[in-house]
Amino acid sequence: xxxxxxxxxxxxxxxxxxxxxxxxxxxxxxxxxxxxxxxxxxxxxxxxxxxxxxxxxxxxxxxxxxxxxxxxxxxxxxxxxxxxxxxxxxxxxxxxxxxxxxxxxxxxxxxxxxxxxxxxxxxxxxxxxxxxxxxxxxxxxxxxxxxxxxxxxxxxxxx
Numbered sequence: 001x002x003x004x005x006x007x008x009x010x011x012x013x014x015x016x017x018x019x020x021x022x023x024x025x026x027x028x029x030x031x032x033x034x035x036x037x038x039x040x041x042x043x044x045x046x047x048x049x050x051x052x053x054x055x056x057x058x059x060x061x062x063x064x065x066x067x068x069x070x071x072x073x074x075x076x077x078x079x080x081x082x083x084x085x086x087x088x089x090x091x092x093x094x095x096x097x098x099x100x101x102x103x104x105x106x107x108x109x110x111x112x113x114x115x116x117x118x119x120x121x122x123x124x125x126x127x128x129x130x131x132x133x134x135x136x137x138x139x140x141x142x143x144x145x146x147x148x149x150x151x152x153x154x155x156x157x158x159x
Contacts, residue, residue: 015061015083016069022082030111032082036089037103043090044098055094059139062087067131077134084138088114091142096149106149113141 018032121140
């Protein structure tokens, strides 16, 4: 029974901490976002409907796990919780053709938007709590970044 209690909650922290990447002493959010790259690469081999459902599931998983881990550790939006950054980056790259240029550009655009939190991301970050509050600003940043990426692909043709 004691062993079971010791293990309880560890897998949630492991996933919410980006499989350890969120424990980086320098820029844990940026380090955590890197975990989204293999997810995006994997998604490239799946049908569109599966990619969209997978993206939605990652966002919902982020909301749930961020909330669970926040309650477990007793700290709201701890910097080590990076599943929200992973979800935001996966959302950024949804339906974007994968090249090394798009991976890097999407990463940089998402990180800038996640750091600067354009409206309503900043408001959501300040006013929402729990898993929804932790994930909501990254979802907004991911949606904005995705729109910018599509704009770059369509209008500019640079990527």
